[in-house]
Amino acid sequence: MATTTEAPPTRPSTTTERRRRITARPAAWIVWGVVIFFFLNLLGVVASVLVSSFGQRWFDTWLPDGYTTRWYGRAWDEFALLQVITVTLQVSVLVVGLSLLIGVPAAYVLARRSFPGKRVIFLVFLLPILMPPITYGIPLATVLYKFGLAGNMSGVVLANLVPSVPFVILTMTPFIEQIDPRMESAARMCGAGLRTVFLRVLTPLLVPGILASAILVLVRTVGMFELTFLTAGPDSQTLVVALYYSMSASGIRAQQSVDAMAVIYTSMMLVLLVVALRYVNPTQLVARVKDEPEH
Amino acid sequence: MSAFSRLRLDGVSRRFGGQAALTELDLTIESGEFIALLGPSGCGKSTALNCLAGLLPLTQGSIWQDERRIDTLPPERRGFGMVFQSYALFPHLTVRANIAFGLRMRRLPREETRRRTEEAVRLVRLEDHVDKLPGQLSGGQQQRVAIARAVVFEPSLVLMDEPLSNLDAKLRLEMRTEIRRLHQSLGLTTVYVTHDQEEALSLADRLVVLREGRVQQIGSPRELHNRPANWHVADFMGYRNLWRGRVDRLDGNRATIESSGQRLLGEAVGDLRTGADTMVAVRPEDIRVDGPGETPNAMSAIIEVVEYQGRELAAEARTDTGMLLHLRTEQRIAPGDQVKLAIDPQRLLVYPADAARRTDLPASGSEAAR
Amino acid sequence: MSDAGPGRPLAHWQHRLAERGVDRQLWLLVPALIFVVALFLYPFFYGLTLSFQPTNGGPFSDYARFFSDAYERGTIWITLRIALPAALLNVLAAVPIAYRMRGRFRGKRLVTTLLVVPITLGTVLTAQGLLNFLGPTGWFNRILLATSLVDEPVRLTHNYWGVFFSLVITGFPFAFLLVLSYLSGIDPTLERAAATLGADWRRRFTQITLPLLMPGLATTFCLTFVLAFSVFPSAVLVGNPAGETRVISLAAYQAAYEQYDYPYASAIAMIMGFVELVIIAVVLAARSRFYTGSTGGKG
Structure with a gap:
């Protein structure tokens, strides 16, 4: 290849590039303007909570009079945050574990097999995602209260499973579809039974998918307000619900300690998010989308 | 095990x-x-x-x-x-x-x-x-x-x-x-x-x-x-020339066929009767170019398309009667050449055409049968 | 196993089922089915029957009560008036932005990551932030006053606009990411092919990309609408829960947890679900008029 010495064809490419840039300019400006405006407002929303939580006093000025961290101590004690965070973690871990146990085998069958009634079953699994949580949350809470399962942690876990299991099924299905079914046939032809196929061949290959959907369910459960709100008792509130209560009763407590609590919640979510984005594509956080190949 | x-x-x-x-x-x-x-x-x-x-x-x-x-x-x-x-x-x-x-x-x-x-x-x-x-x-x-x-x-x-x-x-x-x-x-x-x-x-x-x-x-x-058992197998085994025809005369295994105005002599495979519809199958390599003049199954044709394939040429030719032939030859031919072709009767297989199916097959040529 | 001879045994019933795809592996579905029946279908139908057994009156009296009371009936209109424009704006704004960003460029991952932030934060935190930021003494109004765009603070919280903004902040990134993924699922060579056939970018977009994107847009609209329709915490926190943002989910919540009238609350929940499904059905019916097959890309 040492003989190829022609100059790279620079000129045509620059002219086309320039022409494209000129025609693209006004549209690009508008688009980027809208995006930047959106981000500035988003920044304002998050930063005003953050600044307020560190402010001494903040009335009708650009910035607070002075800065302090005492609101965090107050919020921690006033809202019993240690207990709330413990509950949040316990609920999340339980929901993640159970929804994987229930969802992954179902996703396998739905991804691999066709059988009579499959479409109906798929639709039924889809419905909890398509319905507003309040619509099924109120009857669900009523039923759970009837059986004495609501008002405590089991109710919160059960209610949160309703959207989580379908979500696991939806995120796992493309991962399972990616695996060549002949891989399983090959293992069986080598003498592996069904159980061995699952443990030795499928599970190792599904680890990325399982990890991704576990993290997605975790993020959603920590952030899920409505269902937890409807089923939680006083000592089974998760962080969002406690935050909501403290906000709607904000006359009683200082605005800043509510903000401090909001910052604690935010930082918890952001940590989760950073962890999550190591394993999943941002788009997967909102919907079932197959991974775009990045290389 | x-x-x-x-x-x-x-x-x-x-x-x-x-x-x-x-x-x-x-x-x-x-x-x-x-x-x-x-x-x-x-x-x-x-x-x-x-x-x-x-x-x-x-x-x-x-x-x-x-x-x-x-x-x-x-x-x-x-x-x-x-x-x-x-x-x-x-x-x-x-x-x-x-x-x-x-x-x-x-x-x-x-x-x-x-x-x-x-x-x-x-x-x-x-x-x-x-x-x-x-x-x-x-x-x-x-x-x-x-x-x-x-x-x-x-x-x-x-x-x-x-x-x-x-x-x-x-x-x-x-x-x-x-x-x-x-x-x-x-x-x-x-x-x-x-x-x-x-x-x-x-x-x-x-x-x-x-x-x-x-x-x-x-x-x-x-x-x-x-010896493919039927014309479908023949089609699949590389008998690229498949022509519809009709049995004129049967003499033991020897069959005389009429196919788009051409008289052909071949080997009957399977159950044939005089007057029955048949499928005639020939491999491209069994069609000879410039065969000696006085053989059975001689026909003259014009070369239409030639593909170079190393030792051999693959060509499409059309006879005077309009039949399309696929052939392979080591001789040098070019599109437009007028050639004399011949087929050994032993290598021209005559099958019963199945009645209902594949009626879409053209009377001559074999594009649909490929 | 029962036939030992070399004859032609009749098909075993297991084989006949297997031929249609039914065999032991389907047992793996059972836990999920039990779950969906026990925690979704049963409560749903329980709520449905409960809504026909009001504390007083005939089977339909709770529904009649809802529709005869203008204050209650109005919640449907209030919800739609917030949710439909918000969902529409989110989807429509997402299309040109996603179209521009669909290629690969530096910082794309950063932009998408930043966009996920408001979704993960959720409506409760957004509400708290909006109260601070858009409030009469918040930064937003300060900037407007400082640049003399307005003479006195604009009221943007505790009314319709507060809720609307909270829906845009959480809903737009959601719609954007979905539209972006649908767009990258369309094979880029299709547009290049159109270009070689002489189509300018406007025609390429309207005649090739947009028709292929429409089903995705419909789905995105549905999902965004579901989010907006079930708006609850922000309607209470940044809206005016007694008046112009008394959405239907709030009415259902109040019936259940303030009046402890579960049949009535179930009735409202059913009406809410029905209204939402009607809108989704309309959108999906429109969606089915478009080509929905493979779009050739790596979607």
Whole structure:
């Protein structure tokens, strides 16, 4: 290849590039303007909570009079945050574990097999995602209260499973579809039974998918307000619900300690998010989308 | 898991929700044989293989290994090895672990597993790649791993599902020889699925031609090559010239045919009567250019298209009567040439045309029959 | 197993089922089915029957009560008046932005990551932030006053606009990411092919990309609408829960947890679900008029 010495064809490419840039300019400006405006407002929303939580006093000025961290101590004690965070973690871990146990085998069958009634079953699994949580949350809470399962942690876990299991099924299905079914046939032809196929061949290959959907369910459960709100008792509130209560009763407590609590919640979510984005594509956080190949 | 002396498929059928994919397949496989299942895509050959493997339950029929019925056994208990078209190597396991997988499933002693894995690695010449993952190998190397994995536990039967179709032409030829060599040196019994007639002819001891789920012909490569049982098989075995015609005269096996204004003399195969519709089949290489003037089946034609194919030329010619011919020749011809053609009557096969089907086939020429 | 002879045994019933795809593996579905029946279908139908057993009156009296009371009936209109424009704006704004960003460029991952932030934060935190940021003494109004765009602070919280903004902040990134993924699922060679056939970018977009994107847009609209329709915390916190943002989910909540009238609350929940499904059904019916097959890309 040492003989190829022609100059790279620079000129045509620059002219086309320039022409494209000129025609693209006004549209690009508008688009980027809208995006930047959106981000500035988003920044304002998050930063005003953050600044307020560190402010001494903040009335009708650009910035607070002075800065302090005492609101965090107050919020921690006033809202019993240690207990709330413990509950949040316990609920999340339980929901993640159970929804994987229930969802992954179902996703396998739905991804691999066709059988009579499959479409109906798929639709039924889809419905909890398509319905507003309040619509099924109120009857669900009523039923759970009837059986004495609501008002405590089991109710919160059960209610949160309703959207989580379908979500696991939806995120796992493309991962399972990616695996060549002949891989399983090959293992069986080598003498592996069904159980061995699952443990030795499928599970190792599904680890990325399982990890991704576990993290997605975790993020959603920590952030899920409505269902937890409807089923939680006083000592089974998760962080969002406690935050909501403290906000709607904000006359009683200082605005800043509510903000401090909001910052604690935010930082918890952001940590989760950073962890999550190591394993999943941002788009997967909102919907079932197959991974775009990045290389 | 022990070797058998005879494997018998008895009326094996498979339907998919009312659609018949394989109908009443009867076949006996002798130990040590190399059998090819041959047919166009959708003919049921892969269905047959999967039924044999146990990956697909039968709808009807039974499979017998000597006196033992095995069609009710799950695939892992039949003790057959299988090579897949896409190789289906386990991407998370090294080459060594892939090959050893079948031995590990059989819980052989560690020492023996190691020894037999090494042996298989040497057999397919992958000594330098044992610790790589399948993704790091070329297509041909992956293919070798797949074969080693399928034969390492000395299966009583090896099934191969179009194993060469993902390889490029050169590698395909090499692997073909390799597979035949392994079959002979290991004394395997092999069932091989392919849609490539050349591959099947060169590899197999016996061929099974399938069409629309039904067996058309079972025979040796020579039988299939020289005497296809019906015109569908002929079509598939490379008889590119297929002409409609009518029987003028029958004289034992000798048939005189009238086809688009041309009188042809050929060999009757199958049940023919005077006046019946027929299909005439001729291989392109059996049409001679510039044959001696006074032979039967002589015709003059104009060359229309010529393709260069190395030693030979492939050409399309049209006769005075409008018939389109595909031929191969070593002579130098060019489009527009006026040539004299001849066909040996022994190599012109005359089949009964089936009544209802394929009426769309043109009276002359064979575009639709390809 | 029962047939030992080499004859032609009748198809075993297991085989006949297997032929249609029914076999032991389907047992793996059972836990999920039990779950969906026990925790979704049963409560749903329980709520449905409960809504026909009001504390007083005939089976339909709770529904009659809802529709005869203008204050209650109005919640449907209030919800739609917030949710439909918000969902529409989110989807429509997402299309040009996603169209511009669909290629690969530096910082794309950063932009998408930043966009996920408001979704993960959720409506409760957004509400708290909006109260601070858009409030009469918040930064937003300060900037407007400082640049003399307005003479006195604009009221943007505790009314319709507060809720609307909270829906845009959480809903737009959601819609954007979905539209982006649908767009990257369309094979870029299709547009290049159109270009070689002489189509300018406007025609390429309207005749090739947009028709292929429409089903995705419909789905995106549905999902965004579901989010907006079930708006609850922000309606209470940044809206005016007694008046112009008394959405239907709030009415259902109040019936259940303030009046402890579960039949009535179930009735409202059913009406809410029905209204939402009607809108989704309309959108999906429109969606089915478009080509919905493979778009050739790596979607």
